[in-house]
Amino acid sequence: AFNPFRSLKSVFETMNLQPAHLWGGGILLFFLEQGVQGSLQGSDLIGLGEQMVVLFVCVGCVLALGLFFASTWLAAGLFLNFRSVAQTGEVSSGGIFDHQGKFLPLFLTRLLVGLATILAVLPLGILIGLVIFIGVSAEAIAVELGAPSGLFVAIASLMALVGIFVSIYVGMGLVLSEAALLYEDREPVDAVKRSWTMAKGNRLRLFAFVLVNVLFTLAGLFLCCVGVIATGTIARFATFEAFLQLSETQAEGSE
Numbered sequence: 001a002f003n004p005f006r007s008l009k010s011v012f013e014t015m016n017l018q019p020a021h022l023w024g025g026g027i028l029l030f031f032l033e034q035g036v037q038g039s040l041q042g043s044d045l046i047g048l049g050e051q052m053v054v055l056f057v058c059v060g061c062v063l064a065l066g067l068f069f070a071s072t073w074l075a076a077g078l079f080l081n082f083r084s085v086a087q088t089g090e091v092s093s094g095g096i097f098d099h100q101g102k103f104l105p106l107f108l109t110r111l112l113v114g115l116a117t118i119l120a121v122l123p124l125g126i127l128i129g130l131v132i133f134i135g136v137s138a139e140a141i142a143v144e145l146g147a148p149s150g151l152f153v154a155i156a157s158l159m160a161l162v163g164i165f166v167s168i169y170v171g172m173g174l175v176l177s178e179a180a181l182l183y184e185d186r187e188p189v190d191a192v193k194r195s196w197t198m199a200k201g202n203r204l205r206l207f208a209f210v211l212v213n214v215l216f217t218l219a220g221l222f223l224c225c226v227g228v229i230a231t232g233t234i235a236r237f238a239t240f241e242a243f244l245q246l247s248e249t250q251a252e253g254s255e
Contacts (some may be wrong), residue, residue: 001246002205004212004238010245011237014086022085025078025096026233032071033236036064072110076102079182079240086244102182109181109188113174116192120170124163172206173199179243198246213238 001007015022076099081091092098099106173196180198181191199206213235220228 001242001249002202002209004209004216007209007238007242007245008213008216008234010086011234011241014082014241015234015237017089018081018085018091021081021091021096022078022237023233025074025081026236027229029071029074029078030229030233030236032067032074035067036071068110069107072107073097073099073103075178076100076106076182079178079237082237082240083183083244086241105181105188105191106178109177109191112188112192113177116174117167117170121163121167124159124166128159128163168207169203172203172210175199175206175210175239176243179240183240183243183247198243209238209242 015026074097077094077096080100080102081096084090084092092100094100174192176195176198177192180186180194181188184191184194186194217228217232217235220226220231223230
């Protein structure tokens with residue numbers, strides 16, 4: 001199921017069965033989700049007055065929230081129809097904009113996944129900040145005394161490396177949450193638990209799967225940059241295709 005090359009090929013073939021719906025919807029979702037990231041990142045606010053900074057931040061947050069609502073609405077209908085096309089070759093009667101009652105559950109699942117990711121790395125992030133703060137003071141003292149320096153920097157770097165591994169471990173455990181919610185009709189908390197269970201023993205394969213999809217997306221930048229729209233759209237479906245494949249394999253194995 002987590003063979004990225006098989007998955008990407010299968011996604012491409014499925015999307016071409018209903019290109020207007022899946023390609024059109026996938027590209028629209030790509031821009032909506034990129035818009036959310038762009039709104040949160042904002043622009044250079046250095047040199048602006050305090051009131052203008054507050055205004056820009058508020059506008060950016062409102063815009064990001066609106067795009068997040070829109071992308072969640074579209075994602076629910078789009079990925080449900082991806083399954084429909086993969087299984088029957090046809091889209092549902094409501095089309096890709098019919099979220100089939102999954103908008104709010106998917107919205108809550110996305111928030112839950114984001115919160116779980118933040119909480120997983122937050123304690124370590126606070127510790128890293130504390131180590132750096134202490135390290136700056138210790139560095140100044142070490143310079144004055146002529147003692148060896150850089151110990152706290154090394155500790156902070158090591159902790160940051162641990163933080164990366166923790167992020168990957170947690171992220172791979174949550175990456176199937178949306179698919180579990182949409183394809184197995186689960187509640188948000190149960191969908192997250194289902195993703196964590198399915199990832200057990202599969203994290204290395206999942207990481208390789210996600211990594212190949214990221215590299216595939218970035219490869220589109222070499223096609224006059226606009227190619228990333230196509231590669232990013234295909235890669236966005238890959239996790240859902242892999243979930244379907246894994247579910248079918250598990251179902252066959254239980255028979």
